Amino acid sequence: MRIDLHAHSTASDGTDTPAELVRNAAAAGLDVVALTDHDTVGGYAEAIAAVPRGLTLVTGAELSCRLDGVGLHMLAYLFDPQEPELAAERELVRDDRTPRAQAMIGKLQELGVGVTWEQVARIAGNGSVGRPHIATAMVELGVVPTVSDAFTADWLADGGRAYAEKHELDPFDAIRLVKAAGGVTVFAHPAAVKRGACVPEEAIAALAAAGLDGIEVDHMDHDTDTRARLRGLAGDLGLLTTGSSDYHGSRKTCRLGEYTTDPEIYGEITRRATGAFPVPGAGGDARA
Structure with a gap:
């Protein structure tokens, strides 16, 4: 089994x-x-x-x-x-995902990465938007070779340069x-x-x-x-x-x-x- x-x-x-x-x-x-x-x-x-x-x-x-x-x-x-x-x-966690993603996109743009909300929204489709969608956008732009490579201190990992917090449960x-x-x-x-x-x-x-x-x-x-x-x-x-x-x-x-x-x-x-x-x-x- x-x-x-x-x-x-x-x-x-x-x-x-x-x-x-x-x-x-x-x-x-x-x-x-x-x-x-x-x-x-x-x-x-x-x-x-x-x-x-x-x-x-x-x-x-x-x-x-x-x-x-x-x-x-x-x-x-x-x-x-x-x-x-x-x-x-x-619902609280889901509702906070969009402004959090937008905040991370803003940080990436400040770092010179041309990710846009429209691009990430297209990738997420009807799904609950999250960091992997932003990472996928970075792959599309050639910034990182794989989604996993976006989850580093340079980019989207907890505390990373483009990280933003969201509502999370204790x-x-x-x-x-x-x-x-x-x-x-x-x-x-x-x-x-x-x-x-x-x-x-x-x-x-x-x-x-x-x-x-x-x-x-x-x-x-x-x-x-x-x-x-x-x-x-x-x-x-x-x-x-x-x-x-x-x-x-x-x-x-x-x-x-x-x-x-x-x-x-x-x-x-x-x-x-x-x-x-x-x-x-x-x-x-x-x-x-």
């Missing part, structure tokens, strides 16, 4: 539509895929309608958080998308809100140092004490030693460990199913969730 619990669609900063994402997941030989767009559930309806037979969809989101000045992402699975308090916080509040909505929380890529500063292990311990369910261990931004260290930390703290591709379509090099989650861990996540249930495929054509 192959399970990938972290993937993005055009509802945020992926390049596959939600329908394409589930079809591509089935074509990649996955049995389970999670749709975890940034701070939005906007792709749910399309993805659910398109789930092919043989694939199960886990609905979720990747919530933008900040702790002591350090940005982090919290994966939330199988929560009630209609729960009002969590929905209101997601991760302790995120855990509380997701739990109140019947969901399960997993700290995404907690040691992805190339993305910028990471929270210390003491903070992960505090989050675990506050009800964090797990940490994403097997991820392209974690090397072998880091994965071993995180697995040991999870064992000490009683946390679940997941593996995921963090797929963004053609925007990043990661492939669906590049890293996967143990079926027993997936089973525990679904047992803990009360806000929503995994969606089995209803027989859609994976080739459509």
